[in-house]
Amino acid sequence: MKATVLDGKSLSLDIESSLKIKVSNLIEKTGITPVLATILVGDDPSSAIYVQMKVNACHRVGLGSRKIVLPQETSTAELLAVIDSLNQDESVRGILLQHPVPPQIDEQACFDRIDLDKDVDGVTCHGFGRMSFGQFSYGAATPSGVMKLLAFHEVNLSGLNAVVVGRSTILGKPMAQMLLNENATVTICHSRTKHLPEIISRADLIVGAVGKPHFIKSAWIKDGAIVIDAGYHPGGIGDIEVSTLPERSLAYTPVPGGVGPMTISTLISQTVDSAYQLYLSGDGSRH
Numbered sequence: 411m412k413a414t415v416l417d418g419k420s421l422s423l424d425i426e427s428s429l430k431i432k433v434s435n436l437i438e439k440t441g442i443t444p445v446l447a448t449i450l451v452g453d454d455p456s457s458a459i460y461v462q463m464k465v466n467a468c469h470r471v472g473l474g475s476r477k478i479v480l481p482q483e484t485s486t487a488e489l490l491a492v493i494d495s496l497n498q499d500e501s502v503r504g505i506l507l508q509h510p511v512p513p514q515i516d517e518q519a520c521f522d523r524i525d526l527d528k529d530v531d532g533v534t535c536h537g538f539g540r541m542s543f544g545q546f547s548y549g550a551a552t553p554s555g556v557m558k559l560l561a562f563h564e565v566n567l568s569g570l571n572a573v574v575v576g577r578s579t580i581l582g583k584p585m586a587q588m589l590l591n592e593n594a595t596v597t598i599c600h601s602r603t604k605h606l607p608e609i610i611s612r613a614d615l616i617v618g619a620v621g622k623p624h625f626i627k628s629a630w631i632k633d634g635a636i637v638i639d640a641g642y643h644p645g646g647i648g649d650i651e652v653s654t655l656p657e658r659s660l661a662y663t664p665v666p667g668g669v670g671p672m673t674i675s676t677l678i679s680q681t682v683d684s685a686y687q688l689y690l691s692g693d694g695s696r697h
């Protein structure tokens with residue numbers, strides 16, 4: 411069996427092409443360039459790269475960006491004040507607070523301060539709750555990107571035995587909930603899970619969202635499974651050992667070029683949606 415490569419890079423390029431047209435139409439109608447505000451706290455080099463990738467993507471589709479960089483010793487109160495001012499700024503249609511923030515900051519309190527209509531990265535408890543209840547919200551960027559990739563490849567998730575390894579609030583938990591919303595039978599595995607290889611061996615679809623390089627071994631995965639690797643580590647390594655998966659899985663995401671680009675294009679796409687929402691509500695037009 412030759413697996414389908416779930417190519418997030420090429421799908422993202424297609425998504426960006428259509429976003430470019432949408433953004434230019436919106437700017438023509440409103441005279442306003444919608445802005446994604448990015449907040450980077452501290453000096454983590456990988457985070458700085460990811461934020462710059464988001465800023466670059468804004469520019470590729472014609473969105474504005476406002477890059478805010480705060481020092482490592484920033485307090486929760488200081489960060490909350492920055493978010494408050496971005497919430498009040500009408501030209502800002504999306505707010506991205508890069509994870510992780512330094513340990514003295516209450517990250518979830520800061521995420522939750524983001525107005526729901528600007529939560530284009532899908533990090534608020536409110537947004538997560540709405541998504542879980544089947545109501546509209548912008549989904550967490552990485553799992554939403556995975557869902558788009560699966561939908562593009564017409565993967566029917568109903569009844570599939572899906573195993574998500576990892577339970578972070580921006581990745582594992584929303585991923586599991588989104589799969590459940592599509593009627594998959596979902597198991598979440600984590601650091602206390604017993605018999606991990608055995609659970610994974612029964613998965614029709616496996617998502618690596620654990621944040622440890624090659625933690626999930628290829629030999630644990632059954633032939634014909636769909637394999638989604640949401641990990642990204644130096645040297646182009648994911649959470650899942652690739653080994654023979656290209657020959658014996660049904661489909662798999664490459665690293666790089668799979669889930670990562672979908673994360674970025676989903677964030678940008680949700681920012682464009684937020685800008686259109688404001689325009690359609692009648693508050694964002696000069697006409």
Ligand SMILES: Nc1nc2c(c(=O)[nH]1)N[C@@H](CN(C=O)c1ccc(C(=O)N[C@@H](CCC(=O)O)C(=O)O)cc1)CN2
Pocket residue numbers: 460461463506507508509510531533551552580642665666667668669670671672673674
């Ligand atoms: N607030 C958030 N913080 C973080 C998120 C997030 O979705 N929201 N996700 C990760 C990191 N991340 C985005 O922030 C991210 C990581 C990697 C990639 C990516 O496209 N990687 C490439 C390879 C890298 C390269 O080309 O240099 C790939 O996989 O092809 C995108 C986004 C943590 N924090």
